Amino acid sequence: MKKSILLLLIAVISAALLSCAKNDNTPAVAAKTYVIVPGAWSAPYAWDNVKASLEKSGNKVVVVQLPGHGSDQTPPQNLTMDVYRDMVISTMDTLSGKVILVGHSLGGVVISEVAEKIPSKIEKLVYVAAFVPLSGQSLLDLASTDTTSVLGANLRPSADNLTIDIVHDQIINGFIQDGTMDEQNLLLANYRVEPAIPLTNKVTLTTANYGSVSKVYIKTLLDHAVTPTLQKRMLAATAGFSTVYQLNTGHCPFLVKADSVAILLTSIAK
Numbered sequence: 001m002k003k004s005i006l007l008l009l010i011a012v013i014s015a016a017l018l019s020c021a022k023n024d025n026t027p028a029v030a031a032k033t034y035v036i037v038p039g040a041w042s043a044p045y046a047w048d049n050v051k052a053s054l055e056k057s058g059n060k061v062v063v064v065q066l067p068g069h070g071s072d073q074t075p076p077q078n079l080t081m082d083v084y085r086d087m088v089i090s091t092m093d094t095l096s097g098k099v100i101l102v103g104h105s106l107g108g109v110v111i112s113e114v115a116e117k118i119p120s121k122i123e124k125l126v127y128v129a130a131f132v133p134l135s136g137q138s139l140l141d142l143a144s145t146d147t148t149s150v151l152g153a154n155l156r157p158s159a160d161n162l163t164i165d166i167v168h169d170q171i172i173n174g175f176i177q178d179g180t181m182d183e184q185n186l187l188l189a190n191y192r193v194e195p196a197i198p199l200t201n202k203v204t205l206t207t208a209n210y211g212s213v214s215k216v217y218i219k220t221l222l223d224h225a226v227t228p229t230l231q232k233r234m235l236a237a238t239a240g241f242s243t244v245y246q247l248n249t250g251h252c253p254f255l256v257k258a259d260s261v262a263i264l265l266t267s268i269a270k
Helices: 002-023 044-056 081-092 107-117 139-143 168-175 181-189 228-237 258-269
Strands: 033-037 060-063 099-104 122-128 155-157 163-166 215-220 241-247
Touching: 033 044, 033 081, 033 107, 044 060, 044 258, 081 099, 081 107, 099 107, 099 258, 107 122, 122 258, 163 168, 168 181, 215 228, 215 258, 241 258
Parallel strands: 033 060, 033 099, 099 122, 122 215, 215 241
Antiparallel strands: 155 163
């Protein structure tokens, strides 16, 4: 009798646990595909920790190496904003489904142009401390209004005007003044001059294409490169931003607070 009662209790408990499992309606977080476009004077290495964190959660992450950046040796005279755009588009063509397209700094202009060409391929545009151009504007048009940016007075064009350098003792102050020494040294070790022509190229954006894509902005409150003042002004001038987040970092939150950036990108994707 005792054995029968014990078996009955086990059966009841098992049925209850099974019922709970079946009635658990908590939706699983679907994996997403992120395509990340780094900014000027930067390259994919800067996003390694964010990429690793997102991939650990099952997401697919592709960080684009723009021509003339990182290890790519495309001559600067052959580069335009359209070349950058087409590189991102060709990368996205290899991926199935829609992507969350992330742009940092210069990458904001690039992803805007991509959205104009292939809006149906993009789930969301995410601007991280990024330039947000209006149609007819270039990055240089926006940057030249940022009068308190550290970069403005410390840019040094090459003699042929094909590349732009930064006064070297101001690189840390401009990009990662809030980082650790290791983070700052990593940035310095990967620094190279920036192709100049794409910074002057004006974009063409339409409401029908670019305007149809959902947009999110991540502001960087301690930014010395694209200052909070310019970020605020760009957001006020541009329609379509569904949400604006804030990080208490300088221009490179993906190096200084990679976990926070990964958490935000995960939240944005829901």
